[in-house]
Amino acid sequence: MDYPVFDNHVHLQRRGRYIDALKEFERKGGTGLMLIALPPSEMADFDTYFLRMYEEGASLRDGALSSTQLEVLLAVGPYPVTMVEMAARVGLEEAERRMMDAAELAGRFVSEGRADAIGEVGRPHFNVPGELMEASNRIMEACMREARSAGCPVILHTEDPTPESLLDLSSIASRAGIDRGRVIKHHCTDLIGPEENHGLFPSIMATRSIVFSAAGKGTRFMMETDYIDDPSNPGAFMGIGTVPRRTRELVERGVLTEDDVWKVNGDNPARMYGREVLAGRGR
Numbered sequence: 001m002d003y004p005v006f007d008n009h010v011h012l013q014r015r016g017r018y019i020d021a022l023k024e025f026e027r028k029g030g031t032g033l034m035l036i037a038l039p040p041s042e043m044a045d046f047d048t049y050f051l052r053m054y055e056e057g058a059s060l061r062d063g064a065l066s067s068t069q070l071e072v073l074l075a076v077g078p079y080p081v082t083m084v085e086m087a088a089r090v091g092l093e094e095a096e097r098r099m100m101d102a103a104e105l106a107g108r109f110v111s112e113g114r115a116d117a118i119g120e121v122g123r124p125h126f127n128v129p130g131e132l133m134e135a136s137n138r139i140m141e142a143c144m145r146e147a148r149s150a151g152c153p154v155i156l157h158t159e160d161p162t163p164e165s166l167l168d169l170s171s172i173a174s175r176a177g178i179d180r181g182r183v184i185k186h187h188c189t190d191l192i193g194p195e196e197n198h199g200l201f202p203s204i205m206a207t208r209s210i211v212f213s214a215a216g217k218g219t220r221f222m223m224e225t226d227y228i229d230d231p232s233n234p235g236a237f238m239g240i241g242t243v244p245r246r247t248r249e250l251v252e253r254g255v256l257t258e259d260d261v262w263k264v265n266g267d268n269p270a271r272m273y274g275r276e277v278l279a280g281r282g283r
Contacts, residue, residue, distance in 0.1 A: 003251075003258050004266040007033040007243040008203045009120075009155070009186055009224035012060050016229030019067045021240045029244035032071035032269065034224075035061050036120050036155070039079045043089065050078060050102035058114050073273055075119035075155050076109050077143055078102035083136055084124055096135045100142055107146030116273050118147045119155025120186055126159075137172065144176035144183065153182045153272050155203070161188050163196055170198035184222075184272070190214040192221045201272065206242045208249070215255045219263040222272075223247070 007025070010033045012018050025033065037057025040049060054076040064072040078099045086095035109115040121143040123136035140156070147154035159165055166185065173183045180199035188202035190213035204214050206223045214221050223246060225238040247265060250256040256264070 003261045004031045005029045005244045005247050006265040006269045007225055008222040009226050011036055011038050011228045013229045016231050022064050022068050025240045026068050026070055028241040034073045037076045039082050054109055073116040075117040076115045077106040077118045077121040080122045080124055080136055080157055099139045103143045103146050107150045110150040110152045117153045117155055118143050120157040122156040122158040141172050141176045144173055144178045148178040153184050155184045155186050157186050161191055166197045170200055192217050206246045211246050215250055219260050222268050
């Protein structure tokens, strides 16, 4: 391929395929990805829980950089479903305090150059008691403020997007003082127009139907697989080679030109994350 291929949402695990998955992505045409730190499986040590999560993400990123030619970026932040589990163990007030501290820690990781974005953060994608959802919204707004202060994007995990839910998220972004265009909606659909997403930046699932529909509207989006690298559930979400394959299909079928692909896979992530190498490689 003569154009970049960027997957905006990938999880990796040491117990998973890890480097083998990255090499497959690279072999199939991938040039860069956003690695999203996964919460530790054990919640026993609350005091170091988030620090361990972020440091493991950074270690996985460093291993990826040393083992491949890929541009691997990193996002860290308190995963919103963790709030549900933590509140059940230590109570809602203490769980919110710890999540707020984790948001601040994520901001420090970015400011110190140890991460490139805050994410995936937000609110549970399923029904929870009202007080828990209110606390989650406060934490999400705090993560947005940390991203604004650190000068980085924030990647949101929330319920499935609708114009109404995206309007609500954009209102929270405005309260936090962050540019809506720096708020990335993970797991987005083809709602890529500003009139549909209220200025948020869509990271769309790389299914054929969503990608082809979005590409018919423009190039203001990134693609993602949400690859989870879980050996116990290898068929979950999409395979690591999906974005390279989907990119190739867009060009071969004439849906996007190679210049368009450069905008989606090169220029968009470069502008978002401040890494010009993503836009300049191979050009």
